[in-house]
Amino acid sequence: METFGYLIQGFSEIFTPQALFYCLLGVTLGNFIGALPGLGPSAGTAILLPIAASMPPAIALIMLCGIYYGAMYGGTITSVLLNIPGESSAIMSAVEGFKLAKKGRGGVALGIAAIGSFIAGTIGVIALTFFAPPLAEKALLFGPAEKFALLALAFTFVSSFTSGALSKSLIALFLGLLAATVGQDVLTGVPRLTFDTEFLLDGIDFVPVVMGFFALAEVMNEMEKGEATEEIGVGALGRVIPNAQELRESAMPCARGTFLGFICGLLPGAGATIASFLAYGAEKRYSKRSEEFGHGSLDAIASTESANNAASAGHMIPLMALAIPGSSTTAILLTGFMMFGLQPGPLLFTQHPDIAWSLIASMYMGNVMLLIMNIVGIPLFVWAVKKSTPFLVPLVVTITIAGVFSVNNSMRDVWLTIACCLVGYILTKLEFSMVPILLGVVLGGLAETSFRTALRISDGSFMTFLDKPISATLLFISLIIIVAPIVMSNIKKRRALINP
Amino acid sequence: MMDDRLSNFNTKVSVLFAMVLILSGGAGAFVIVNTLQLTDSNNVFGPGFYPLILCIMLLLTSFYLLYQLLYGNSESVVIKEVIDKAAAARSFSLLALIIVAVLAMPFLGFIVAMFGFSFIQMTFLDRNKQPLRWRIIYPAVISGGIYWLFTSLSIPLPVPFWLN
Numbered sequence: 001m002e003t004f005g006y007l008i009q010g011f012s013e014i015f016t017p018q019a020l021f022y023c024l025l026g027v028t029l030g031n032f033i034g035a036l037p038g039l040g041p042s043a044g045t046a047i048l049l050p051i052a053a054s055m056p057p058a059i060a061l062i063m064l065c066g067i068y069y070g071a072m073y074g075g076t077i078t079s080v081l082l083n084i085p086g087e088s089s090a091i092m093s094a095v096e097g098f099k100l101a102k103k104g105r106g107g108v109a110l111g112i113a114a115i116g117s118f119i120a121g122t123i124g125v126i127a128l129t130f131f132a133p134p135l136a137e138k139a140l141l142f143g144p145a146e147k148f149a150l151l152a153l154a155f156t157f158v159s160s161f162t163s164g165a166l167s168k169s170l171i172a173l174f175l176g177l178l179a180a181t182v183g184q185d186v187l188t189g190v191p192r193l194t195f196d197t198e199f200l201l202d203g204i205d206f207v208p209v210v211m212g213f214f215a216l217a218e219v220m221n222e223m224e225k226g227e228a229t230e231e232i233g234v235g236a237l238g239r240v241i242p243n244a245q246e247l248r249e250s251a252m253p254c255a256r257g258t259f260l261g262f263i264c265g266l267l268p269g270a271g272a273t274i275a276s277f278l279a280y281g282a283e284k285r286y287s288k289r290s291e292e293f294g295h296g297s298l299d300a301i302a303s304t305e306s307a308n309n310a311a312s313a314g315h316m317i318p319l320m321a322l323a324i325p326g327s328s329t330t331a332i333l334l335t336g337f338m339m340f341g342l343q344p345g346p347l348l349f350t351q352h353p354d355i356a357w358s359l360i361a362s363m364y365m366g367n368v369m370l371l372i373m374n375i376v377g378i379p380l381f382v383w384a385v386k387k388s389t390p391f392l393v394p395l396v397v398t399i400t401i402a403g404v405f406s407v408n409n410s411m412r413d414v415w416l417t418i419a420c421c422l423v424g425y426i427l428t429k430l431e432f433s434m435v436p437i438l439l440g441v442v443l444g445g446l447a448e449t450s451f452r453t454a455l456r457i458s459d460g461s462f463m464t465f466l467d468k469p470i471s472a473t474l475l476f477i478s479l480i481i482i483v484a485p486i487v488m489s490n491i492k493k494r495r496a497l498i499n500p
Numbered sequence: 501m502m503d504d505r506l507s508n509f510n511t512k513v514s515v516l517f518a519m520v521l522i523l524s525g526g527a528g529a530f531v532i533v534n535t536l537q538l539t540d541s542n543n544v545f546g547p548g549f550y551p552l553i554l555c556i557m558l559l560l561t562s563f564y565l566l567y568q569l570l571y572g573n574s575e576s577v578v579i580k581e582v583i584d585k586a587a588a589a590r591s592f593s594l595l596a597l598i599i600v601a602v603l604a605m606p607f608l609g610f611i612v613a614m615f616g617f618s619f620i621q622m623t624f625l626d627r628n629k630q631p632l633r634w635r636i637i638y639p640a641v642i643s644g645g646i647y648w649l650f651t652s653l654s655i656p657l658p659v660p661f662w663l664n
Contacts, residue, residue: 054653165577167565171521174558178528178551185547192536192547193528216598223594224587225627390628394618395642397598402610402646406655414602422595429588430517431579448550455545489573 007129010357014365019059019358026063027366030070031373035078035086035385039218039392041071042328046214047396049207049336050403057340058355062362064336065316068329069121069363072272072309073370076113077381080106080301081237086385089272089308092280092300099296107240107378112250112298113305114374115242120258120306121367124313127262128320129360133349135321140346144454145464149471149478151447154268154324155439156478161269162433166485172432176440177447179204186449199412206335208404208413209441212420213434214328215400219393220425240375250302253283257306264307265314268326269435272308272315279307313363320344320356323446331438338442510579515569521562529555594625609660614643 014020033044044067052060075090080097093113100109142150159169182193183203194200242250257279264275283303284293293300318324323345325331337344348356388395404417424434458464466472529552536548568577601617608616618639622630630638650657 050655051649051653054655165565165568167561167568168577170561171558171565174554174561178554178558181551181554188547190536190547192551193531195531216595220591220594223591223625224584390626390630391622391638391642393594393626394614394621394639397621398614398618398642398646401598401602401614402650402657405610405657406650409656411602411605411658418595418599418602421598425591425595429579429583430514431581451550452545460545 003130003133006133006353006357007361009354010359010361011364013058013354013358014062014362019062019362020365022055022059022063023066023362023366024369026066027070027073027369028373029063030067031074031077031370032381032384033067033086034071034074034090035381036074036389036392037078037084037086037385039396040087040214040329041068042214042332043218043396044071045329045332045336046210047399047403049210049332049339050406052336053339053407057342058358060340061333061336061355061359064333065359065363066366068333069309069312069366070370071329072121072312073114073117073374074381075308076110076117076301076305077374077378078385080109080113081378081382082385089276089311090304091273092276092304096293096297096300096304099294100298100301101237103296104238105296105298107238108242108246109298109301110237110378111240111242111375112246112302114371115247116250116254116257116302116306117309117374118367118371119254120261120310121313121370122364123258124262124265124310124316125360125363125367128313128316128363132317132321132360135317136346136349139322140350142346142470143468144450144457145468146471146474148447148450148454149465149474150322150324151443151450153474153478153481154318154322154326154443155436155447156481157267158269158326158439159436160481160485161267161271161274162435164431164433166482168432169436172427172434173436173440176437177444178440179209179437180441180444181448186445187452202412204416204441205407205413206442207339207407208416209420210332210335210438211400211404212417212422213424213438214332215396216417216421217424217428217434219396220421221428222393237378240378246298249289250298253287253299253303254306256282256286257303258310261307261310262314265311265326266317268318268324270311271327272311275307275311276304279303316363320348320359321346323443325439325442328435328438331435331442334442508578510583511569511574513583514578515566518562518566518569522559522566525555525559525562529559590625594621597621597625605658606661609663610657611643611647612660613658614646615639618642 014023029044030041033039033041045064048064048067052064071087072089075085075087076093078084078086079090079094080101083094083098085091085094097109100106155173159173160166162169182200183191184201185192191201260279260282261275264270264278280300280303283299284290287299289297289299315326315330318326319330319334323334323343325334334344342348342352342355401414404413405411407413428434454464465475532548532552532555537546538548538552565577568574597617597620601613605613619635622635622639647657
């Protein structure tokens, strides 16, 4: 099994003080950011992108990914003890966990959550280890037509699964794709949609977009909360290590949560939040102790926390094998890869196996670190969150401006970020989803190049997308995803008219 | 029936924005057709072709959104959350403050501009106002600390032009 050989190679590369330090730093920051209400993993990874740019690629990516999966652990702490979900994927944990904390079982809830997260996260990484490389190998056979069809499928998946109406998500997607075309055309060098200004000639780079949409716009949202925060009631922590019976009872909910979460992770657009809600619903039906739901259920914690961690690991498979991010944070991770000139996908495993495998190995290590941290360090995280919440806005704004400026050493990027922040804030208020726009901006260039190269090869015949079986199948699935909901709702309406 | 729908503020905003989208999609298509080559010398697609397709798709989806708002299943597309003007005013004051800080940056440098930003934000735009010493110490620590962090990673940040 050459996979094992590569994995061992990866482990040998991360057992250096530097790599272990940045892995620990990433997961600690992630845990903290996940616990902080008002700052999510997307904002956390976004503001650290420019700092990461000054590090060696493997180290930087280990740190950024650590923030991503660390945040899934952290969200639970404030949910259970303070009844504030630090993360949208931890909402269900707040519903059940805070009631447990009131009964003095907050510690056990966090212990079960940490263990469930660890098991789900590790199973997810094992799946990543064995599924991503063969999938990437298949993708190596893809020509431009297939690549375009695959991107089209990813776009439709994200647009239809993300929150909000399909028409609004599609508008958001096309806005993002159009923004990606601004600037010099890659194939001919002609300036496009620049309105004859020098400001737009270099195009709309993704770092300012990411920072504007996710760091600054999130701070603007945070400002909306007007009243002073009340003194937060802290639930009792109590014993953290679960006993044998609690562990036995949580095994099945954890397994079910892991399975559901992993499937959601594979589908672009589904993601950790949907996974945790689905897992909660499924557990309510299948749990032997369903009467406890709504009054503080340990099964619910085990299942939802496993689900969101499995989903975050699952998201890494399409990202690393096909370069298709399924969520805003993975899209930001993709920009992290691209910042170093690395293209995730088939070429990553063949051209940079050291980076790919040390990243995978670091995820095993990171999950172990997080397990220990979340069993020993909970009081420390609660203290840090309570202390730092009032200072969040100045900190995020200062890091963002410093970071954006540093990318090209220019004020132009800072202004572009502020413009993106304004656009992002208004679009969020109008209830447009940000994920399709970000995906459009990040993947738009690749989509256009594949589209035009495919047409150039076929001398302009669109049949090239339908002649190739893989691309035809992918496009057919995309079409079904778009059309099926519309047809279904029409059928429902007809039925309602016939049998009122 | 249509008048009923339009009486709601959120619906009005939604319809207005759908129209803005249609206008910008149309304007984009117009600009592309007039300034960019749609086909190149070999009669294959030129630089304007792909953005034009996107503009047409944007137009189609925006028209569909407008249709849904006016005649179709508007509950799924209209803005649900009540727009709170006081809350929005706070957010926009923050944005204005950021813009002022960035405008001042070439004259004052990164440290002073961001110190000023943080101090004013914590004094006037913070829901839990901190004691004065924290409103001075904390901005000083973050603006100075981040400047030190970036320059120690040999990433330069703006300094006042008269120090250059």
